[in-house]
Amino acid sequence: MTYDPFEDTGEVIAASATVPDSDLDAALEALSALAETPIGPLPIALDHEDNEHQLLLPSSLTLDGVLLSRGIKTDLKTAGLAEYRTDPSSTTQENTTSENGAISRYTDAISGERSTMDVVDLLLESRRTSTENLLAGTDPALLVVDNREVPLVRYRETRDLAETTREQLGGVLDLRRPRETGPFPLETPGWDFASLTYGAGEIALALLVEREIAVSFETLAGLMPRSEFELVELTSVR
Numbered sequence: 001m002t003y004d005p006f007e008d009t010g011e012v013i014a015a016s017a018t019v020p021d022s023d024l025d026a027a028l029e030a031l032s033a034l035a036e037t038p039i040g041p042l043p044i045a046l047d048h049e050d051n052e053h054q055l056l057l058p059s060s061l062t063l064d065g066v067l068l069s070r071g072i073k074t075d076l077k078t079a080g081l082a083e084y085r086t087d088p089s090s091t092t093q094e095n096t097t098s099e100n101g102a103i104s105r106y107t108d109a110i111s112g113e114r115s116t117m118d119v120v121d122l123l124l125e126s127r128r129t130s131t132e133n134l135l136a137g138t139d140p141a142l143l144v145v146d147n148r149e150v151p152l153v154r155y156r157e158t159r160d161l162a163e164t165t166r167e168q169l170g171g172v173l174d175l176r177r178p179r180e181t182g183p184f185p186l187e188t189p190g191w192d193f194a195s196l197t198y199g200a201g202e203i204a205l206a207l208l209v210e211r212e213i214a215v216s217f218e219t220l221a222g223l224m225p226r227s228e229f230e231l232v233e234l235t236s237v238r
Contacts, residue, residue: 001013001062001065001066001068001069001223002069003062003065003066003069003165003226004066005066005161005164005165005167005168005169006164008168008226009226009227010225010226011223011224011225011226012058012059012062012065012169012223012224012225012226012229013058013059013061013062013065013220013222013223014045014056014057014058014059014201014221014222014223014224015056015057015058015059015200015201015202015205015217015218015219015220015221016054016055016056016057016217016218016221017054017055017057017204017205017208017209017213017214017216017217018052018053018054018055018214018215018216018217019052019053019055019208019213019214019215020051020052020053020215021048021051021052021053023213024053026211026213027053027055027208027213027214028232028235030135030207030208030211030213031044031055031204031207031208031232032232032233033135034131034134034135034203034204034207035170035231035232035233037086037134037135038086038101038172039101039134039170039171039172039203040170041167041168041169041170041231042057042170042204042231042232043057043058043168043169043170043226043229043230043231043232044056044057044204044229044230044231044232044235045057045224045228045229045230046235052215054221055208056201056221056224056228056229057200057201057204057205058169058170058200058201058229059200059201059202059219059220059221060145060146060171060198060199060200060201060202061146061220062165062169062200063161063162063165063196063198063200064076064148066161066165067150067158067161067162070157070161072150072151072154072157072158072161073150073151074148074149074150074196075148075149075150075193076146076147076148077147077148077149077185077186078109078110078119078146078147078185078186079109079110079119079120079123079144079145079146079147080106080107080108080109080110080119080123080144080145080146080147080185081106081107081108081123081128081129081142081143081144081145082103082105082106082107082142082143082145082172082174082183082185082197082199083103083104083105083106083107083140083141083142084101084102084103084104084134084140084141084142084143084172085101085102085104085139085140085141086101086134086137086139086141087101087139101172102174103145103172103174103183103197104140104183105183106183106184106185107142108123108128109147109185109186110122110123118219118220120144120146120202120219121219123144123206124144124202124205124206124209124217124219125209127209127210128142128144129141129142129143129144129203129206129209129210130142130210131143131203131206131207131210132207132210132211135207143172143199143203143206144199144202144203144206145172145197145198145199145202146197146198146199147185147186147195147196147197148196149189149190149193149194149195149196150193150194150196151192151193151194152177152178152191152192152193152194153192155175155177155194158175158194158196159175162175162196162198165198166198166200169200169201170200171198171199171200171201171203172197172198172199172203173196173197173198174195174196174197174198175194175195175196175197176194176195177194178190178191178193178194178195179191185197202219205217205219
């Protein structure tokens, strides 16, 4: 994984959804609306085969690759659902890395340790998300995210990389030191670690599943060059 958020070049980890040709316009319309929320921007790539289109989006795990490529080890702790509010002033949290929205609490946090099943897959298949609330302007929305711990001594560098990745690839981001009040998905991290939550293309997958547009999806669809992605609103007008 070679993605550089400062240059916006290299390879990203992709997630994907497959939609019938007949539903492509509906899918692009839904994603364009999502891109206009604080979750945006929303870069996508399209691949056509037979009577279906594959919509590819940057996965949240791209951020782990960005950090690891700079020697910042990440320890993926959980995937789960976070209650997200587009108006950060409506939360009681002291700090958030997103000025346009904030995670107010975690409603579910599931560790995939020693599991053969993908937790994000299970959450999407069980229709536990409420991404549609973002488009309706109804707070809160339940979004699928994952959480990892990073070394506290690399906090500032992690913050710069994470915020720039979010600016380029979209999503929801929350980074907190252990001395802060939270929210944290599980227990407060140890004093040597910071808590980093990120949700990206998986949020878009959830919307397509909620609207019953996606006939299938993959949370890990492989590596793709960043240059093959473009903003969804540019794709929609073709």
